[in-house]
Amino acid sequence: MTLDLGSPFVLADVDDGVLHVRVNRPDRRNAFTQDMYRAIKRAAAWADQQPELDAVCLTGTGEWFGAGGDLSRQKAATDLDTEWDYSDHFPFRAIERCRKIWVARINGLCHAGGLDIALHCDVTVASDQSRFRVPELLRGIPDPYIADRLVATVGLARARFMIFTAAEIDAHTACSMGLIGDVVADADLDDRVAWVLDQIRRTGPSARAVMKRDINSRLRPGDPGLLSLVSSTELQEGMSSFVEKRAPIWARP
Numbered sequence: 001m002t003l004d005l006g007s008p009f010v011l012a013d014v015d016d017g018v019l020h021v022r023v024n025r026p027d028r029r030n031a032f033t034q035d036m037y038r039a040i041k042r043a044a045a046w047a048d049q050q051p052e053l054d055a056v057c058l059t060g061t062g063e064w065f066g067a068g069g070d071l072s073r074q075k076a077a078t079d080l081d082t083e084w085d086y087s088d089h090f091p092f093r094a095i096e097r098c099r100k101i102w103v104a105r106i107n108g109l110c111h112a113g114g115l116d117i118a119l120h121c122d123v124t125v126a127s128d129q130s131r132f133r134v135p136e137l138l139r140g141i142p143d144p145y146i147a148d149r150l151v152a153t154v155g156l157a158r159a160r161f162m163i164f165t166a167a168e169i170d171a172h173t174a175c176s177m178g179l180i181g182d183v184v185a186d187a188d189l190d191d192r193v194a195w196v197l198d199q200i201r202r203t204g205p206s207a208r209a210v211m212k213r214d215i216n217s218r219l220r221p222g223d224p225g226l227l228s229l230v231s232s233t234e235l236q237e238g239m240s241s242f243v244e245k246r247a248p249i250w251a252r253p
Contacts, residue, residue, distance in 0.1 A: 003046065005039035012043055017054040018197055019047050019100070026062035031070035032113050037091055040117070044094035044102075054201045056098070057193065058121065059105035060114075065130065068112025071139065071239045090224075092120040092145050096216045099209035101200050105193045106130045106171075106180065112143070118180070119149040122212060123200070125193050126171045127186040132179060133168040140238025140248065142230055145222035152219055154178050 003012040009025040021043050023030045040058070047056050060066055095102050095117070104118045106126035111133045118124050134150070136143040150159040154177045161167065175183040184192045200208070227235075233251055241248035 003043075005042045005046075007033070007035045007039035009033070009036050010039035010043075014053070017052060017201055019043060019050075019053055019056045021056060021058045023058075023060045023064075023066055026060075026064060028070060028072075029067035029109065030060045030062070030064040030114070031067045031072075033070050037069075037113075041091035041094045044091060044098040047100045048098045050100075053100055054205065055101045055103055055197055057103045057105055057197060058117065060107050063108040063129070064114075065104070065106045065108055065110040066112075066114025066117060067109060068114055068116075068135070071242050090116075090145070092116055093221065095120045096219075099212065101208060101212065103193065103196055103200070105189065107186075107189065111168075112136055116143065116145050116149070119146070119153060123196055124180040125182045125184065125189065125196055126174065126180045127189045128171045128183055129186045130171040130174070130180075130183070131168050132162075132171075132174045133166060134162045135166045137163065138166050138238070138248070139242050140230060140234040140250070142226040144224045144226045148220045148222060150179075 001014040003014065003019070005012050005021075009023065011022045011024050013020055021040065023032075023036065025031065025036070043056060047053050101123060102121040104121040104124040106118060106124060108127065108129060109131050110118055110126075111131075112135055115132055115134060134143070134146055136146065146163065147159070150162065153159075154162075158177050162169070169179075171180070171183045174180050182192065182196075231251075237248050237250065
């Protein structure tokens, strides 16, 4: 069964009790447009209403899981810098509210919004070719969701290091610090994810939904209001410098 989520770059189909969602925009490193974010949010809403589903498996195409939001000018009109309600289109809370277990099959580069999505999923399995990074501050963007989830996942010192240095880390480092649940050789990724999904299907659906709710109830929600605390000039310069492939010139407060 194929599911239309409203974006040509987010493909979805149901197989054996699992909704498989694949980000399919490899020419742009699977960078997310607003419509792509909304499509993933729709997947969460739809999956939550399907009693026969046990899990959602989210992955990317090619060498990228997700490079974050598309900051180029080749986007839909509803860009990050013009969105009235920053929380309206993001799928992160919807993933956590969904009673189904979300498995992130991390097949490659996982940066920014891609890492946000992975942190909001319930189980993460990564290829040893994956790479992880929090580059938002290089663009003048205070990510509303990364801080709480990253601190809760890897601890305060490591979260601060990743956020303030924007350093990229490899998959084995990410696993050793608790950023992801498991890492396997790239050739073994499909088999490992299939095993994970099979294990999930063996568990009681009501019990696992209750456990997911209990785990996530201990986590603070993100604060989209952070974006309004940064000057529009800084946000614009961060985005423009990224598109123009140059170092940003920051105005000092």
